Amino acid sequence: xxxxxxxxxxxxxxxQGLKDVNVTINDGEFVVIVxxxxxxxxxxxxxxxxxxxxxxxxxxxDDEDILGYKGSKLRSLRTKVGMIFQNYNLVKRSSxxxxxxxxxxxxxxxxRSIFNLFSKEDKALAYQxxxxxxxxxxxxxxxxxxxxxxxxxxxxxxxxxxxxxxxxADEPVASLDPPTSHQVxxxxxxxxxxxxxxxxxxxxxxxxxxxxxxRIIGMRAGEVVFDGPVSEVSEETFEEIYGRSIREDDxxxxxxxxxxxxx
Amino acid sequence: xxKMVKQMNKPSIQEDRYAPMLSPWRVKGKIxxxxxxxxxxxFFSSMQTGVDLQALISGLSNMNQIFVKLFPxxxxxxxxxxDRLIETIHMAIIASTFATIVVIPVSLLAARNLATNLxxxxxxxxxxxxxxxxxxxxxxxIFVGLFGIGVFGGIVxxxxxxLGILAKLISETVESIDMDSFEAMxxxxxxxxxxxxxxxxxxxxxxxTSFSLYVFEINIRASVVIGLVGAGGIGNLLMQQFSFxxxxxxxMIILIIFAVVVVIEYISGKIREAII
Amino acid sequence: MALEQPPKKQIPTSKRIKRIxxxxxxxxxxxxxxxxxxxxxxxxxxxxxxxxSRVLPRLFSPNWDMAGEVIEMMIETIFxxxxxxxxxxxLAIPLGFLxxxxxxxxxxITTIGKWILSAVRAFPEIILAILFVVVVGPxxxxxxxxxxxxxxxxxGKLYSEVLESxxxxxVEAMKANGSNGLQIMFHGIFPQIIPEFLSYAIYRFEVxxxxSTILGYVGAGGIGTMIFFAxxxxNWSDMGMILLVIIVVVTIIDxxxxxxxxxxx
Numbered sequence: 001x002x003x004x005x006x007x008x009x010x011x012x013x014x015x016q017g018l019k020d021v022n023v024t025i026n027d028g029e030f031v032v033i034v035x036x037x038x039x040x041x042x043x044x045x046x047x048x049x050x051x052x053x054x055x056x057x058x059x060x061x062d063d064e065d066i067l068g069y070k071g072s073k074l075r076s077l078r079t080k081v082g083m084i085f086q087n088y089n090l091v092k093r094s095s096x097x098x099x100x101x102x103x104x105x106x107x108x109x110x111x112r113s114i115f116n117l118f119s120k121e122d123k124a125l126a127y128q129x130x131x132x133x134x135x136x137x138x139x140x141x142x143x144x145x146x147x148x149x150x151x152x153x154x155x156x157x158x159x160x161x162x163x164x165x166x167x168x169a170d171e172p173v174a175s176l177d178p179p180t181s182h183q184v185x186x187x188x189x190x191x192x193x194x195x196x197x198x199x200x201x202x203x204x205x206x207x208x209x210x211x212x213x214x215r216i217i218g219m220r221a222g223e224v225v226f227d228g229p230v231s232e233v234s235e236e237t238f239e240e241i242y243g244r245s246i247r248e249d250d251x252x253x254x255x256x257x258x259x260x261x262x263x
Numbered sequence: 264x265x266k267m268v269k270q271m272n273k274p275s276i277q278e279d280r281y282a283p284m285l286s287p288w289r290v291k292g293k294i295x296x297x298x299x300x301x302x303x304x305x306f307f308s309s310m311q312t313g314v315d316l317q318a319l320i321s322g323l324s325n326m327n328q329i330f331v332k333l334f335p336x337x338x339x340x341x342x343x344x345x346d347r348l349i350e351t352i353h354m355a356i357i358a359s360t361f362a363t364i365v366v367i368p369v370s371l372l373a374a375r376n377l378a379t380n381l382x383x384x385x386x387x388x389x390x391x392x393x394x395x396x397x398x399x400x401x402x403x404x405i406f407v408g409l410f411g412i413g414v415f416g417g418i419v420x421x422x423x424x425x426l427g428i429l430a431k432l433i434s435e436t437v438e439s440i441d442m443d444s445f446e447a448m449x450x451x452x453x454x455x456x457x458x459x460x461x462x463x464x465x466x467x468x469x470x471x472t473s474f475s476l477y478v479f480e481i482n483i484r485a486s487v488v489i490g491l492v493g494a495g496g497i498g499n500l501l502m503q504q505f506s507f508x509x510x511x512x513x514x515m516i517i518l519i520i521f522a523v524v525v526v527i528e529y530i531s532g533k534i535r536e537a538i539i
Numbered sequence: 540m541a542l543e544q545p546p547k548k549q550i551p552t553s554k555r556i557k558r559i560x561x562x563x564x565x566x567x568x569x570x571x572x573x574x575x576x577x578x579x580x581x582x583x584x585x586x587x588x589x590x591x592s593r594v595l596p597r598l599f600s601p602n603w604d605m606a607g608e609v610i611e612m613m614i615e616t617i618f619x620x621x622x623x624x625x626x627x628x629x630l631a632i633p634l635g636f637l638x639x640x641x642x643x644x645x646x647x648i649t650t651i652g653k654w655i656l657s658a659v660r661a662f663p664e665i666i667l668a669i670l671f672v673v674v675v676g677p678x679x680x681x682x683x684x685x686x687x688x689x690x691x692x693x694x695g696k697l698y699s700e701v702l703e704s705x706x707x708x709x710v711e712a713m714k715a716n717g718s719n720g721l722q723i724m725f726h727g728i729f730p731q732i733i734p735e736f737l738s739y740a741i742y743r744f745e746v747x748x749x750x751s752t753i754l755g756y757v758g759a760g761g762i763g764t765m766i767f768f769a770x771x772x773x774n775w776s777d778m779g780m781i782l783l784v785i786i787v788v789v790t791i792i793d794x795x796x797x798x799x800x801x802x803x804x
Contacts, residue, residue, distance in 0.1 A: 038339055089447035093465045097545065102461050106452025113453075114460045124542035140548050155447070162451050234496030279690065305625055308618035332673050353576045356568065396789040400753040400763075401666070401782060406771050408594050408778075411586035415578050488663050491756065501669070505757065510673055517666055524661040 001027055002048060002166070002198070009043055009222075017043035018054060019222040027165075030192045031200045032213035036242055040222040041202040045168045046201070049081040050074060061166075079106030082164035084188075086171040088151040092144035096135070096154050099143050100126040103161030122161075129157040133187055149180030156187055160195075167191070169201040175210070178253040181205075185212050205252035206238050224230035290293065336515035340504070344497060344516050348523060351496030354414055355482035358421030361430055362482075363475040369426065370433035376442055379455075395425035403489035418496025421486055425478045432474045433467065440466040473535045480531050487520050594775050599780035609765060609777075609784045616761035617788070619754065620747035623686025627768075628740035630691045635698025642702055642728075653699070659692030665751040668759040669800050679760025686751060689744050701735045738800045745796040753787050 002025040009017035018040050025031055033041045046052045047059060050066060058065050066077055082103075090099045104122045105113055112118070118126075130136040133153040138146060143154065152172060159167055169188060171183035185201075189212050192199040203209050209216055216233050218226030218241030226233075226241055239245055372376055373391060378384035403420040410416035440463060449460035490498020497520060504512040636642050638652030664685050671681035705728065713727045755763025762781060769777040 051446070051450055075452045075454060077452070081450075083447070083450040085447060087443050089443040091444040091462050091465050092441065093468075094461070098461075098465075100452070102448060103451055105448060105454075105457045105461065108457075110454055110456050113457050120544065121542070124544050127545035128542050130545075136545075139545060158447075158451070187354065258460055281649070301625070305622060308621045333670070349575070352542050353572045356572045357576065360569075396749070396786045396793070397782065398749055398785070400756060401766060401785065404766060404778070405594075405598065405782075408770070408773070408775065409587055409590050410583050410720070411581075411590075413578065413579070415580075415583045418578075484663050489752075490664050491665065501666075502757075505669055513669065513673070514627055517662075517670065520666065521658075521661055525658070528661065 001025065001062060002061045002062075003058075003060040005058040005060065007047065007054050007059055009047065009052060009054040009056075010191070016222045017052065018047065019121050020057070021222075021224050023217060023224055023227060025198060025200065027198055028192070028196045029198055030189060030212065030214045031217060032209040032215075033200065033217045034177060034204060034206065034209050034238070034241060035219035037204065039219040041219055042170055043222070044217075044219065045083075045170050045200060045202055046111075048166070048168055049083055051083075075106060079162060080164055081166045081168060082159035084152070084155055084167065084169040084172045086174045088148070088155045088175075090143040090151055090154060090158075092142070094143060095140050096143055096146070097126060097139045099154055100130055100157045100161050103158040106162065125163075126157070126161045128159040130154070132160065132191075133157050140143075147180075148176050149183060152176065152180075152184050153187065155231075156184070156191070160191065164197060167197050167199045169199065171202050171204070171205070173205075173252070181208065181252055188212070205250065206246060207251045207253070212253050257259055268469050322460055332510045333514040335511065336518055337509070337511035338515065340500075340509075340512040341519070344500060344519050347490075347495075347497040347500045348519060350414065351490060351498065352483065352488045352523075352527075354418050354494075354496055355479060355486040356420060358486070359475065359479040359482050360427040361418075361422050362478060363471075365422075366426055366429045366433055369430045370437060371463075373430055373434040374437035376438050376440075377463070379461070390432050391427055394423065395431065397424075399424045399485040400492055403492045403494045407493045412493040412495075414495035417486065417489050417496065420489055420494060421482050424485060425482050428481065429474060429478045432477075433471060435511050436470045436474075437463060438466050446508060469538050473538050476531045476535050476538075481527050483527050484524060486522075542600045548760050579716070585790060597775035598779045598782070600776055601783050602774075602776040603780065604731045605777050606784075609762065609780050612755075612762040612765055613752075613784050613788050616751045616755075616763075617748060619682045619759075619761050620686060620744060620751040623683045624690050624740065624744040624747045626683070626687040626737075627690030627694050627743065627801050630687065631694035633737075634691065634695035635702060638695060638699035639702035641705075641707055653696070656692050656695040656699075659679050659688060660696065662689065662692075664689040665753055665757060668754045669757050672758045682754040682759035682761055683753060685754060685759060686747050689750070690747055693746075694739060694743055698732075698736060701732050701739070705731045738803050739787030741800055741803075745793055748792050749789055751774075754791075 002023075004021045007021040008019055011017055021044065033044060035041050043052055047054050049060070050069060054067060059067055061077065061081075066074075069077055089104070101118055101122065103126070104118060108118065108122070127136060127139070130139065133156050135146075135150055135153050135157070138150065138154075143151060146154065167188070172188070173184050176184060185208060188199060188201065191197060201212075210230060210233065213230050215229050216226065216237075217224055218237065220241060220243060226237055235246060238250070242250070250258040330487065369387065369391075372387040374385055399420065402418060402424050402451075405424070406420040407413075407416040410419065444466075445458050445462040448462045453461065486494075486496055487498045487501075488502070490496040491502045492504075493499065497516060500519075501513060501516045502512075504516065634652060634656060638649055638656055640646070640649045643649050643652070667689055668681055668685035671684040675681050675684065681715050698762070710723055711725045711730070713723045751763075753763045753766065755761040755765070756767045758764070762785065765777070765781055767773070769781060
């Protein structure tokens with residue numbers, strides 16, 4: 001369970017990233033955070049694994065305030081919270097397999113990992129997760145030989161190999177085309193349902209948010225302006241969150257083109 | 264026909280009057296000023312160093328002295344020179360090896376994108392900048408002074424000298440990498456050392472290998488040179504023969520050095536091409 | 540937990556053999572090196588323990604009485620570098636043109652040109668200085684010749700690379716409208732290359748100042764002469780002063796030169 005209590009974040013340059021945020025995210029939920037760029041979605045997500053540090057309030061994960069975490073405590077929090085990025089953030093020159101194994105780093109001693117001495121179980125787990133996202137045949141390809149959608153699937157496998165309790169995804173489909181976007185979201189949703197991993201996704205596409213979320217949180221200027229189940233959301237809700245009428249580019253487009261799971 | 268074209272392209276004088284000047288007088292003035300500055304400095308420097316046209320001409324006419332004094336090269340020195348040459352190469356190998364090992368932590372400290380402590384970063388940079396201004400020979404003089412005449416002082420001097428160059432090259436490479444994957448490692452709970460090993464190392468490894476070979480090339484030359492000041496190897500032999508006025512032997516040694524430098528740079532260059 | 544193991548990575552045998560061969564070669568080189576290098580550690584330690592306290596404190600307390608003399612010699616060093624690199628900057632122009640394959644049509648000439656340039660570069664400046672001291676005697680002039688020749692090798696190579704990267708369309712257009720060789724040179728080629736040529740020449744001056752500091756050690760003039768005397772008389776506080784002046788002057792010249800180069804290009 002993640003609890004934001006009066007959480008605020010002011011960046012050194014004076015920008016207000018978060019403003020008095022009060023949100024509770026329950027275990028197993030699939031939450032989509034929507035808002036325009038600069039609304040604080042990224043800050044919200046990055047506070048949870050402390051890539052940024054809120055300046056005021058409390059942030060409880062499994063009933064522990066994480067804001068004071070440092071060193072090994074912070075690292076063990078981060079092994080528990082996996083993250084998926086807009087630009088996949090793979091090591092482009094390394095193989096797919098090595099990238100996925102990197103998910104085990106937090107669970108592996110520094111010495112062992114530097115000499116690539118991962119246990120048999122770790123390797124099997126990494127392979128298993130590559131299979132889950134249907135990309136196991138690219139095992140020994142270099143990451144930069146893969147298409148964007150394939151790279152994002154590898155990064156999902158990497159997060160799974162981390163065995164997290166929570167997955168954060170920061171605009172995971174912003175660099176992808178519509179069919180691949182749906183594919184990636186479907187994998188995320190499937191993992192959420194099968195493994196019960198709490199998943200928090202930043203999106204700015206309204207239709208995708210509606211299709212995959214259990215619950216939507218709307219943000220504007222660092223504040224939470226909407227929080228409720230998808231059933232309560234309508235077009236007016238989005239217009240309220242965005243502070244303007246809905247446009248074409250707020251929509252990702254149809255899922256229909258998505259026939260094949262492999263590309 | 265060709266003539267026609269030529270004429271058409273040459274603007275007549277009348278047209279030219281209305282055309283904008285290619286370079287306005289201010290730019291022209293500036294260029295003239297710089298030109299005279301360069302020439303003036305040249306004359307001044309020539310005077311100070313006692314070089315004038317006369318010296319140049321008499322110097323050049325002395326060039327035939329090369330043949331008189333330096334030829335034929337003395338083949339008697341070859342065996343001794345080869346022994347000392349191998350010593351020189353060994354010095355370069357050892358110094359380059361230690362420099363490539365030590366440069367890893369140093370270049371990480373001197374890379375802005377990985378610097379967690381700005382104070383340490385600035386100090387490292389400062390020391391490296393000073394180090395790079397000191398010529399190899401001067402370093403050799405100092406370390407030979409510290410450790411005595413011989414190979415050891417030379418190796419230390421080469422090590423320090425090449426560390427300065429290598430650290431700059433590698434830290435700049437580290438600064439140019441894609442930090443996204445590093446962020447991902449940190450976000451998955453990896454320690455800094457792990458994140459560096461998995462995200463930074465694969466990205467810099469090809470350049471690292473190439474630069475290490477490049478530094479080995481530099482060290483081969485430098486190890487010849489520092490021998491002149493007592494740091495062992497073939498340079499030492501060269502200096503001995505030079506101070507005994509054995510110019511035929513000097514020429515032979517120089518030819519050997521030349522051949523080795525060319526061969527090693529060629530091989531190393533080919534390997535570097537294959538890597539990147 | 541019995542999960543399926545990933546398939547083993549297939550590495551072609553030829554690649555495997557190549558890797559093993561390289562590894563063996565590297566190991567052999569190191570064994571050869573460390574087995575035959577002759578370091579008398581006993582003497583090194585004995586010397587170091589005797590010398591550290593004698594050398595280091597004095598090195599770090601420069602002899603300020605020498606400052607005037609040292610600076611004077613440093614100025615001579617700069618003059619040597621200046622005349623040498625200016626001569627090289629000019630000498631390298633025809634050589635650069637000869638070695639550039641898009642300017643010189645004959646493959647034989649460009650190959651010979653490139654060969655001469657790289658041959659010259661293989662000589663460290665101080666070795667050239669030894670040669671010229673033999674020929675013209677122990678004067679700054681020998682140093683200037685060494686710098687001039689050494690820099691010509693590198694500048695010629697850089698110039699020819701600049702030339703090979705120019706936009707040949709302009710040259711073709713000028714040929715098409717009937718310009719002669721000289722016109723093409725002055726209006727088609729020079730405007731494209733002058734900034735880079737200048738920038739490289741200035742950079743080379745920067746390198747040459749560093750190189751000139753040591754030429755005096757073999758009698759070719761400049762501050763190196765003082766390094767020689769300070770070493771032979773074990774006068775480490777003089778050496779400290781020399782070192783300080785070299786560091787300061789080289790730093791200043793590096794900064795000025797890179798500032799000018801940034802403005803040119």
